[in-house]
Amino acid sequence: MLLQFTDQTQFASGAASFYNPPGSDDLSKARITVAVEIGGLITTAIVDTGQLYMVLSPELADVIPLGRVEDVGPTELPIEGELVSGRLHRVDLTLFNADADGDDLPLEVLAFVPDSKEPRPSFLGLTSCLDAIRFAVDANSERFYFG
Amino acid sequence: MPNPQKIECNEHLDQPAGRCRRRPLVDVSYLTSRDFALRVFMQAKQYQADRRKSQLWLAYSAKRKQVALASLEEAARSRDSQEFLVGVRQMNWEQVEAKDFSRAIKSAMRIGLPLAARHISSFGAQYHPHNPEIRDYARLLAPASAKVINRPATSDQSPNIAWLKIHGAEYKGLWVALKDGRLLGADHALKSLVEKIADRTGVMFTPAY
Numbered sequence: 001m002l003l004q005f006t007d008q009t010q011f012a013s014g015a016a017s018f019y020n021p022p023g024s025d026d027l028s029k030a031r032i033t034v035a036v037e038i039g040g041l042i043t044t045a046i047v048d049t050g051q052l053y054m055v056l057s058p059e060l061a062d063v064i065p066l067g068r069v070e071d072v073g074p075t076e077l078p079i080e081g082e083l084v085s086g087r088l089h090r091v092d093l094t095l096f097n098a099d100a101d102g103d104d105l106p107l108e109v110l111a112f113v114p115d116s117k118e119p120r121p122s123f124l125g126l127t128s129c130l131d132a133i134r135f136a137v138d139a140n141s142e143r144f145y146f147g
Numbered sequence: 148m149p150n151p152q153k154i155e156c157n158e159h160l161d162q163p164a165g166r167c168r169r170r171p172l173v174d175v176s177y178l179t180s181r182d183f184a185l186r187v188f189m190q191a192k193q194y195q196a197d198r199r200k201s202q203l204w205l206a207y208s209a210k211r212k213q214v215a216l217a218s219l220e221e222a223a224r225s226r227d228s229q230e231f232l233v234g235v236r237q238m239n240w241e242q243v244e245a246k247d248f249s250r251a252i253k254s255a256m257r258i259g260l261p262l263a264a265r266h267i268s269s270f271g272a273q274y275h276p277h278n279p280e281i282r283d284y285a286r287l288l289a290p291a292s293a294k295v296i297n298r299p300a301t302s303d304q305s306p307n308i309a310w311l312k313i314h315g316a317e318y319k320g321l322w323v324a325l326k327d328g329r330l331l332g333a334d335h336a337l338k339s340l341v342e343k344i345a346d347r348t349g350v351m352f353t354p355a356y
């Protein structure tokens with residue numbers, strides 16, 4: 001069932017299951033990992049509201065069509081405590097719904113692609129990504145609500 | 148001696164009376180030729196004074212704009228984000244040229260102020276709507292947006308998420324291809340894994356954590 005405001009209007013238009021990486025009892029490593037479609041490819045991304053933009057895994061950026069590189073000069077972004085240089089793109093992102101009553105949510109977001117090919121996961125940051133929607137997390141049932 | 152009848156309006160001095168449809172600015176018919184000459188002379192002096200004032204103002208504005216832009220760039224060079232934001236707030240963006248907008252946007256991005264860059268690019272698009280570079284910046288840095296509301300669910304990825312919960316740790320460090328909760332393949336490189344899977348409809352490619 002999707003979330004509603006007290007006046008019965010919809011808060012969320014969809015909900016997805018998420019998971020924490022298994023085998024880790026370290027709470028500092030707890031992560032909300034959700035299924036998404038980025039540039040036509042289904043993959044996973046980690047919700048990180050402390051992050052700017054969506055950060056694309058460099059390997060993923062190699063296999064999806066990104067269009068032309070948008071040049072706003074050298075852009076640096078702190079990712080997990082490390083300053084990383086890269087480029088910005090506008091990309092299509094879809095959040096998949098897993099609720100019987102819900103819908104998928106397609107978005108156009110700002111994505112940062114690191115120059116370095118070092119393997120790293122994709123992140124859904126707040127600015128220019130999740131700030132376009134409402135979202136909520138139910139940690140007990142591992143549900144990520146969006147709308 | 149100038150003919151007062153010809154002075155119908157200040158913009159059409161050479162036209163015969165009655166040809167210009169604008170109303171006369173001043174009724175000069177009662178003036179003597181001496182008064183008329185004096186009046187023209189005074190108006191010319193006033194025009195010169197106004198012109199000089201506006202030239203001085205333009206020069207002052209240009210100088211101020213250059214100083215403001217220089218202080219923005221100085222703040223960016225010294226990575227002083229507070230100073231940069233103060234500069235952005237104080238800048239009269241209406242007078243800024245397109246190339247200076249580009250520089251300011253790049254400076255904001257360089258010191259990690261994407262919201263300031265967005266702010267500047269939206270001003271740029273407002274004052275230079277036909278400049279393609281500024282338009283691109285404004286589009287790139289615009290807030291994220293929902294493209295369609297109420298798009299029916301196309302693919303339930305819960306079975307794949309469930310698979311990752313159970314088996315993710317076994318494949319840690321690898322990319323895995325999953326469909327309907329089944330493993331289709333695993334590889335160290337995503338590119339080669341994607342090439343191995345011919346039909347990618349509904350297939351999730353994800354690093355296993």
